Amino acid sequence: MRRVQLEYGTGHVEVDLPDSAVVIRTGEPHREPRPLDDPVEATRSALENPLGSDRVRDLVRPGSRVAIAFPDRVKGGTHATAHRRVAVPLLLDELERGGVRLSDVRLVNAIGLHRKNTMDEMAELLGEHVVRRIGPERTVNHDAEDAEGMVTLERSDHGDAVEVNRCVVDSDLTILVGHASGNPYGGFSGGSKMPSTGLTGWRSIRCHHTPASMTRGDFAPPTTGSYFRSQLTAIRQRMESAMPQPFFTVDAVLDSQSRQLRVRAGAIGAVEEASWGMATERTEVRLPGPPADVLVIGMPRDFHYGAGMGTNPILMMQAIGASVIRARAALRPDPVVIATSICDGWFNSREFPPYAAAYDLLQSCRHPHEMTAHEDNFCNQPQWISAYRNQHGYHPFHAFSMIYMGSVARDLAQAVYIAGAQSPEHARGMGATPIDSVGDALADATALVGRDPRLIVIPELSKPAYHLVTHEGTRSARNV
Numbered sequence: 001m002r003r004v005q006l007e008y009g010t011g012h013v014e015v016d017l018p019d020s021a022v023v024i025r026t027g028e029p030h031r032e033p034r035p036l037d038d039p040v041e042a043t044r045s046a047l048e049n050p051l052g053s054d055r056v057r058d059l060v061r062p063g064s065r066v067a068i069a070f071p072d073r074v075k076g077g078t079h080a081t082a083h084r085r086v087a088v089p090l091l092l093d094e095l096e097r098g099g100v101r102l103s104d105v106r107l108v109n110a111i112g113l114h115r116k117n118t119m120d121e122m123a124e125l126l127g128e129h130v131v132r133r134i135g136p137e138r139t140v141n142h143d144a145e146d147a148e149g150m151v152t153l154e155r156s157d158h159g160d161a162v163e164v165n166r167c168v169v170d171s172d173l174t175i176l177v178g179h180a181s182g183n184p185y186g187g188f189s190g191g192s193k194m195p196s197t198g199l200t201g202w203r204s205i206r207c208h209h210t211p212a213s214m215t216r217g218d219f220a221p222p223t224t225g226s227y228f229r230s231q232l233t234a235i236r237q238r239m240e241s242a243m244p245q246p247f248f249t250v251d252a253v254l255d256s257q258s259r260q261l262r263v264r265a266g267a268i269g270a271v272e273e274a275s276w277g278m279a280t281e282r283t284e285v286r287l288p289g290p291p292a293d294v295l296v297i298g299m300p301r302d303f304h305y306g307a308g309m310g311t312n313p314i315l316m317m318q319a320i321g322a323s324v325i326r327a328r329a330a331l332r333p334d335p336v337v338i339a340t341s342i343c344d345g346w347f348n349s350r351e352f353p354p355y356a357a358a359y360d361l362l363q364s365c366r367h368p369h370e371m372t373a374h375e376d377n378f379c380n381q382p383q384w385i386s387a388y389r390n391q392h393g394y395h396p397f398h399a400f401s402m403i404y405m406g407s408v409a410r411d412l413a414q415a416v417y418i419a420g421a422q423s424p425e426h427a428r429g430m431g432a433t434p435i436d437s438v439g440d441a442l443a444d445a446t447a448l449v450g451r452d453p454r455l456i457v458i459p460e461l462s463k464p465a466y467h468l469v470t471h472e473g474t475r476s477a478r479n480v
Helices: 039-048 083-097 119-126 128-134 166-170 193-198 227-241 268-283 313-327 355-362 368-379 382-390 396-412 424-429 438-449
Strands: 002-009 011-017 066-070 105-109 139-141 150-153 162-165 173-179 248-254 260-266 284-287 292-300 331-340 415-419 433-435 455-458 467-470
Touching: 002 331, 011 292, 011 438, 039 083, 039 248, 039 260, 066 083, 066 193, 083 105, 083 119, 083 128, 083 173, 083 248, 083 260, 105 119, 105 128, 119 128, 119 139, 150 166, 150 227, 162 166, 162 227, 173 193, 193 227, 248 268, 260 268, 268 284, 292 313, 292 438, 313 331, 313 355, 313 396, 313 415, 313 424, 313 455, 313 467, 331 396, 331 438, 355 368, 355 396, 355 424, 368 396, 382 396, 415 438, 424 433, 433 438
Parallel strands: 002 292, 066 105, 066 173, 105 139, 173 248, 284 467, 292 331, 292 455, 331 415, 415 433
Antiparallel strands: 002 011, 150 162, 248 260
């Protein structure tokens, strides 16, 4: 047996696991590509040599109105050479060389349905000098519920609703700063995913963040060849059909410490094609042997969406669902999942105001997919809209999309155990089984999957995740 520390709450819990367990940590067993020595110069070079597009300075003229959209605090880092902090100042320089006045530039935080960031957080993301250079009045959050600030376009070629931030269609040029990072939703972040989720409304997002797309056989393992991904592309293309010119994107492939591995700029399709190979090299971990029987996850109290992810039962189950998808090609078709989570029922109503009510509504459903019937009524309630717009809270549909991701774990796994749940009823309310310890869960799992089960262990869910594949795995995050 070997002793492994799993994240649990604000600390760790030590568990004894079989010596044969495959433990996945940053850099183990997978060695990531070496980060760029000079990300500033690499970004400058990408802007000087765009793919499938003219240079930014040649896409604008004096009087041009420009929007630069960037990802929120959920990903990308805030260190001095973080991609946002490097790319945005260089883009502003390019625009000025093209004759654009900075008073005609707007910086838009592409939050989608996440909570709005404060101005202090904006300065942390972009650098205080960037906010001063543009001005706080022109450094804004996307607002999916701003009736005057949103535009409804014709449906995409897939028939999906397209509600988009007005600046996208009113600006003479919209520039996207994105990250080509491994993501359970469509393989990678960045590219078409950036505008199709970050700058749209909930009625558009629900067309793909829905059981109809997420339960398809091509959704898991994560792949850029899924119907889900094609929906994102079609929504982006519909936006571009209404824009003066297509998006110009600057995407960086990031490592587990949010350092740039590659930077490419230009048209979205060309940038995706040039980025996904390196992103796969960073993200995909190939494991020896047959698929595993059990996935063990260490879950902290707080991680990327905000405080209380490991206590809020909806977000807890979402994290498990995302982990199952990331590991899908390294697991048997019906694995057992064991997660160490406090699961004490603290929803963190300040950041996630609609979540407790969404959880209560879920208890009236026989299956999470039945929540789709409640979307319109719940997501139009004024108190939840006000909390999103005015109180830095997550949008009400965000809770639904997280429930749907959690249901993926329920559907794919034959059992999900929550070891150390302090509120067992909240674990049961999400379709999981509360249990005292990882050892007890392993004993139950052995009865389900057979003696000497193969284990994959992810001790630290808070760290940037990999996509796992065995030599017998069915698919990777590559384009298929």
